[in-house]
Amino acid sequence: MFLLNTIYVDGNNLTLEELVKVARGYCEVEISQEAIQKVNKSRKYVDKIVEKEKIVYGITTGFGKFSNVVISKDQVETLQSSLIKSHACGVGNHFPVETVRAIMLLRVNALTKGYSGIRLSTLNTLVEMINKQVHPAIPEKGSLGSSGDLAPLAHMVLVMLGEGEAYYKGELLSGKEAMDKADIKPITLSAKEGLALINGTQVLTAVGALATYDAIKLAKLSDVSASLTFEALRGITDVFDEKVHLLRNHIGQMKCSKNMLKILEGSNLTTRQGEIKVQDPYSLRCVPQIHGASKDAINYVLDKVNKEINAATDNPLIFSDEDEVISCGNFHGQPMALAFDFLGIALAELANSAERRIERLVNPALSGLPGFLTEHGGLNSGFMIAQYTAASLVSENKVLAHPASVDSIPSSANQEDHVSMGSIAARKARDILYNTTRVIAIELLTAAQGLEFREDRRLGKGTRIAYEMVREEVDKLSEDRIMYVDIEKIINLVTSNKMINQIESSIGELL
Template structure:
């Protein structure tokens, strides 16, 4: 569990914070200033209770029912019905990590004071996180534009209905609230819509995905550097003089990282490489990896805005004494960024596959066919290409844009959508496939290094090689490679190799 509490104020939540709360169980606190904004907005809502001014989701219905009046004595009944009627999502349920990210993303946007939600609900979001009460949220059913069909299940748990995971066990929400010493929420004006109408289903897990992409690019650079040593690659494309004259930021970062990982490697010795130019998958890896970095920076910029600004409709403007309809829930800008990121990752995947194929091809490496230690007796990596290329095929199709596929719904009044939750989920699947692909490339690189009897490895690649060999021995006889693949996948996914290599290269 993360020991340091994260103080939320509605305007300074980072992607790293989301990762800490979602994956490491960090606790959260709410700043007094932020809670004061919530209370001020709630007071204004009660000022508006007897107003004749129609307000969407407050004294009028939602969606096509925006013409239906809601009178004050029915606020609790109406908001409860709103929660229940929006519980229409389907399995699978979101993971507990994702639920924590979802709760956090919505809690932070509530703290800006533009919602008018009752403070007790805001506190309940915090309590759910800190008491490890995680509502069971079916993750399919939202088309974006506010994840109302899924986030309604959070409201269900808050009123003591539905199921939750409490400290790892699935139990009824009412029982979990009682065990944690909490009381079910009694809903009031505007509460139902404030709970369901948010993009947190996509934004919370999306922030975690971006953290994974950030780490994945660094791991891809490390594996590429290891491949260069197994391949006996030409290092001239890494020359630092090349990058200022074509100042694309991402490729410069990747090239600098690879140079650090290869510091002290035999590759830098004069006359080592016999190749004037290597295949593009090796020669241009820093450039392609850099393209992923550039795409990531775009998405991170807009995800930061998403996590730290209001997304509510209607928007409560306390200082102006107004509550007005708007489209602040629109997230197409950063959803398009995720689509771009998926395409960029498909390029990273494809060149990793090509590098792996080249490592097993004697005419490029001068090593044995399929990196066998005994040609004619040991098949070695003769069949494994089918596995990583099939994973790349999945990535290629997952990279196809999905944000443009939507219907006109709710009596044809809701005629735009962006499919943000699905776009985020398919990006996460791309990343998971890449853990396998990079793991398999690392297996090939280590085998090639051994066959080449290369002992003078780089400061970073030596650590990476040793970590692989600590789990996966040299392939001297044919064996069940599915076991090796899973081990390699775990090495990459756990980020242990990333951490160890970075510690090694950053030592003075």
């Protein structure tokens, strides 16, 4: 019997949408019956290794540089507990609750594949923490992204042991107090379990996966904000002709041109080639090429995310059917580090082009509109400093877009001599997403103001909805007022996804 609002995990079929439902929608989690059998089978094999005192990395040996140190049967539990305590070295702000929930779900999903040797009872404790909303306090910094996200994941496991700190019902408590209040019994780790819980890419993947989900929505909304500006500046729609884009044959470019035509359909503000002007500037004329490239990049990252959220990233991996344990490198975050660096660059370019359009809107030498979109310039500054803010965010993005994945610092006495820095790449992508979201919000607000100076306007099917939603939140700017209040209202509109959802429900799904 399947329960509503419950996500069933088996290690192979988790989707990004399900991840978001657990992370943000607080859906509960349950392990599938098939996965339970795989977990139990893998665990029996680990117990056999311990009983026979075979020398297997991480089960009967130390870790990293200490892999040549053999651990006796009576010390394997101490080994796992010591691992967690010593590796909990994170620093910085705590991850948001939604990120922590995503981390926990991804670790459960990876372990249910049945290649890690964890006990079902231990895994159920982590599931119970998700369902009862005990959220470990996990510092953002400290992972090299290889061997997995060791430090932050150790902070997650501390709470399972009744140690560390956790958030419960919005309050930061000791791990023991949080577990007690949620009526969850702390665990004692058995052989291999500590390593199984922390050796993987689930932190960097959780951060990057949520950013990817939001990036898909924001890329669509960037087409909407560009369309509003296109109308305010009387853009030429010939550039969206399908014939043009078929000749280049880039999927994202073709999708964007279709979006723009759909959003602008019915507008009387757009023009044809030669009616008013021969060509638009690149930030208008090349929207399909610029936005399309970012869409293609985001789709590339999405493919990597879909693979990684269902991947076995533990070390060693246990192949009980083959009577084999392989010490490997699936914990290495490089596949995702490169992808999340790419995601950050793609998002930064959406902001770059949007800021250039904002500048064209407020600059009377370029727009044909009143300077800074105010009727009484001099006495009022209008949207002058809104463009400054957008420029500041774009400049910060350029610093953040420097790739983390090209860096590596050897660790563990040079045993781990190449690391991915994937967690840094993921956090940078998240931060660029934050900035770009705000630049797009400023463009929406600025373009709506620009449209106030176009008489007898009839907006497109999509832009009309966007304009009206902006105006439901913020009135036309007739004289200067505190601008950050207006900007925050449109940021909230953007991050709620209400605008993109309403536009898609009215004119069809954007690409």
